[in-house]
Amino acid sequence: MRLIRLFPDDSKFRFVRWRWLSFPFSAAISVATIILFLTIGLNFGIDFTGGTLMELQAKNGVADMASVRDKAHGFDAGEVEVQEFGSGGQVSVRFRVQPGGEPAQSALVSKARAAFEADYEVRRVETVGPRVSGELVQSGTLGIVLAIVCVLVYLWFRFELTLAIGAVIGTLHDIVLTVGFFIITREEFNMTSIAAILTIVGYSLNETVVVFDRTRELLRRYKNIPTEELLDISINSTMSRTMMTATTTALSLLALVLFGGQAIQGFANVMLFGVLICTYSAIFVSSPMLIYLGLKTSGRAAADEKAEAQARAAKARA
Template structure:
């Protein structure tokens, strides 16, 4: 039985020539990310800023989110987030940390109970203080940094120097553009966002390793092929797998975005963006970058000839060698 091929095995698309567009595009987005990070900043959620979360269930089975939001804003306690989640009149209210410490937070919770308990069942009240939120920021940042260091270390030992540097650049590129997504869209950045970033790092690593493994194989096989043609060949050889993986993952995430509800929509949005960016990066950023990192078929051929000569000399130097 013949297997279905989404992308032809004998395709000869010249992907590397698009680096004239992909490199400036990625550089522009990276610069924009840096500017927004320094000027606008991330939209930190209650996990990092501290505050109070109240989850309620409408007794009537449905709720007027507009009326709830208006009532919450009438408290005049600063920014308030009111969102529906799940089904059947479930609403979450998020209040920022109030001046006055725990006493002010407790007064806010009491006022919210008095206002909404007639029409709603208060199911959950969670307060995160400034100290706890600061510890979460430190722990989350440390977790991301250590994970990235571990991934980069793996890439360094997994490939030769030039290929490893290309893989590292590709992974960092995906992280920067993911942070740019948070800055541009002002999607709430919380502990779930950190989980999304770490998942994207893993996906990026997977995409890059697949393409670079084929590149390394072809470097050994075609020692006289021009470097650009060899890189295009490695991308074309792995394109069916890349398209199938990206398509199935994106369809699953799209279902979560459309039908998953408010509770996981933020995570799904970031992951869907990450899949697109990682696929784009593996094809149009990481692989063409090898051209500028000195990965050439002639260099590989010289290295292989040198290794063969050294092995032959070692075998002849052994006692009893003919």
């Protein structure tokens, strides 16, 4: 029985030559993400900003969004976010932290219950105070930083320095573009988003390591071929596995996006984007970056050193 191949085993596609397009594209998106992060910022959820989330279920199965918004804004509670989700009259109402502290927040919840309970069933009420949200911000940031540091340490021992730096650049590239996805789509950034970013870090590292393992193997086998050709061989030889992994993962995430429900909608959206970005990064960013980091076959490096020595000697004699 012949195995399914999403990419030909004998392919000789020149992936690395497309760095003239992928590098400016990734650089432009990364710079735009940093600018948007500093100007617009992320859409932080209640986990990070503090406040109260109420999830309502219309008793008749149809939510009157205009009525819900009018009632929510009538509480004089500052900025209020009202969104419909699902398909059965489900509504989420988010209130920001109230100036009066916990007593004011509890009074707001009681007032909202009284206003909505005639037509809606209150499914969930979640309140996070400013102190707790601040601790969550610190913990989430610390978690991401520690994960990246652990990745750096792992790569340092796993590969030689040049390959390790290339893998780190690819991973950081994927994190930046994922943050850009949050900013552009205004997807709520909460503790689940932290989990999604950490998962993307792991997936990005996995995709890059597969290609770099083959690159390191070919470095021992081919002593004198140009670096571009060696990288193209390593990418082509692992492309079938890369495409199979990315396709099966993306199909699973697509099912979660379409049928998973509101609870995991945000996580599934980010992960689906992350799989696409990580696959692109491993092929068009991390591997071509090795050229600029000075990766060379042993024979080629020795030949270059000899040529440089001869040039210096000729210059000295002149």
